[in-house]
Amino acid sequence: MAAHSRDVEGFAQIDSLREISSQFFEMVPVRKLKWKDEEAALLASSPELQRHLLLATVKNPVCQSCPPALSYMRYFMKLLIHKLESEDADICDEMYEAYTDILSRQEDEDETLCYKTYKMPSGESVSLQESVHLVSQGTTGLSTWQAAQHLAEWVIENPQVFSNRSVVELGSGLGLTGIVTCRLCQPQSFTFTDCHSQVLYLLSRNIERNLSQPTLSTDGEASSDRDRKNLKKIRRQLSLSSDHGGGGGAEIACGSDHSVVSRDRIVLRESCGSEDEICSDTVELDVNPSHWDMDATHRLASLNKDKRVNICHLDWECVKTKLLDKLKADIILAADVVYDTSIIPALVFVLKSLLDTGPDSNRKPKAFIASTIRNEDTRDEFLVAMGSEGLKYSVVESPKHCLFYYDRSVPIEILQVSAH
Numbered sequence: 403m404a405a406h407s408r409d410v411e412g413f414a415q416i417d418s419l420r421e422i423s424s425q426f427f428e429m430v431p432v433r434k435l436k437w438k439d440e441e442a443a444l445l446a447s448s449p450e451l452q453r454h455l456l457l458a459t460v461k462n463p464v465c466q467s468c469p470p471a472l473s474y475m476r477y478f479m480k481l482l483i484h485k486l487e488s489e490d491a492d493i494c495d496e497m498y499e500a501y502t503d504i505l506s507r508q509e510d511e512d513e514t515l516c517y518k519t520y521k522m523p524s525g526e527s528v529s530l531q532e533s534v535h536l537v538s539q540g541t542t543g544l545s546t547w548q549a550a551q552h553l554a555e556w557v558i559e560n561p562q563v564f565s566n567r568s569v570v571e572l573g574s575g576l577g578l579t580g581i582v583t584c585r586l587c588q589p590q591s592f593t594f595t596d597c598h599s600q601v602l603y604l605l606s607r608n609i610e611r612n613l614s615q616p617t618l619s620t621d622g623e624a625s626s627d628r629d630r631k632n633l634k635k636i637r638r639q640l641s642l643s644s645d646h647g648g649g650g651g652a653e654i655a656c657g658s659d660h661s662v663v664s665r666d667r668i669v670l671r672e673s674c675g676s677e678d679e680i681c682s683d684t685v686e687l688d689v690n691p692s693h694w695d696m697d698a699t700h701r702l703a704s705l706n707k708d709k710r711v712n713i714c715h716l717d718w719e720c721v722k723t724k725l726l727d728k729l730k731a732d733i734i735l736a737a738d739v740v741y742d743t744s745i746i747p748a749l750v751f752v753l754k755s756l757l758d759t760g761p762d763s764n765r766k767p768k769a770f771i772a773s774t775i776r777n778e779d780t781r782d783e784f785l786v787a788m789g790s791e792g793l794k795y796s797v798v799e800s801p802k803h804c805l806f807y808y809d810r811s812v813p814i815e816i817l818q819v820s821a822h
């Protein structure tokens with residue numbers, strides 16, 4: 403183990419190869435990996451470097467605890483060997499051994515879910531269990547979207563905005579932005595919210611995995627029967643939805659027109675049929691009681707290991723004032739929640755209620771909303787809806803540093819919104 407970490411450290415000194423490792427763990431589509439010719443040449447010239455690269459990717463311990471999709475690792479190794487062969491390299495034996503090992507692994511139903519690991523500047527990382535498909539089970543919430551990565555980059559550069567403040571996130575999805583905020587910005591409290599039961603379930607597990615450390619080990623996390631059963635249901639439903647054209651495998655990227663066509667709740671309702679499905683109509687939170695303390699409404703729970711962290715079932719389209727009162731916060735965050743014009747009025751209603759008054763009368767609440775501008779009309783409709791509710795907005799400066807490896811070809815904008 404000691405020798406292993408030394409090797410990974412050695413590897414980490416080679417910046418360009420470290421970038422390949424980060425892209426591998428974020429599961430950047432293999433054909434889109436940024437891989438310079440000099441890097442291939444450098445690798446070709448040194449079997450030692452090739453071993454370093456293996457240790458920082460497919461042979462890294464993270465691949466045991468939080469593995470990327472098996473099909474992804476296969477593509478990756480195929481590309482790597484192809485690159486080296488085209489450079490006439492002296493390929494080390496371990497390279498072929500690693501590829502054979504990956505090819506011989508059984509592909510199973512686990513291919514519907516995989517882990518993506520996002521490395522932060524501190525060297526720490528956030529590992530999230532995600533669907534391999536961008537839109538699955540009629541929801542967009544089972545993958546991490548570009549706007550969440552963009553907003554997380556902004557959060558990392560602006561920790562003072564969150565320090566010692568109460569924060570609530572709308573449409574949290576799988577939790578990247580919120581987990582990064584909790585890990586790096588010392589908020590007074592953070593409440594993750596979403597409306598979709600499967601999203602909330604995976605989100606709760608991602609929070610447990612990343613915010614309950616070090617007491618919770620990643621390999622022990624799926625140990626309860628209840629967790630195994632829930633994950634099995636999600637996987638089965640995901641594999642059914644992919645059979646019906648719900649995605650395109652680990653290589654899937656946003657459609658060429660960058661459109662997202664899901665109507666999260668409506669599509670999901672249609673998909674709820676059999677008895678044992680986890681259905682979005684459930685308003686109760688389904689979280690592991692050994693990690694979460696549920697409140698009396700069964701919509702809001704706090705993390706045992708860190709009471710500042712909460713999770714809440716919140717549907718903008720049928721929300722109770724009492725629940726909104728409980729969610730009052732200094733800062734409201736949201737990423738990629740403006741893509742379906744039919745839910746804009748409900749979203750703006752929730753925003754306005756949260757922005758009108760905060761928990762502290764001396765501080766005006768503020769919202770930071772990151773949106774991928776796929777369609778100018780949708781964005782304009784959102785701005786008009788906010789204007790007619792008396793909400794004021796301005797565009798904030800984009801993060802200066804590119805940390806994560808998402809598609810930057812479509813613009814992403816962060817709006818700061820307030821009520822007065």
Ligand SMILES: C[S@@+](CC[C@H](N)C(=O)[O-])C[C@H]1O[C@@H](n2cnc3c(N)ncnc32)[C@H](O)[C@@H]1O
Pocket residue numbers: 541542543544545546547548549550551572573574575576577595596597598601666667716717718719736737738739745748
């Ligand atoms: C495109 S995803 C973005 C997820 C995450 N913020 C990200 O950027 O990775 C949109 C999210 O909004 C949630 N959502 C959609 N309609 C909602 C509603 N009516 N109430 C609450 N959340 C909703 C979905 O469940 C999903 O998680």
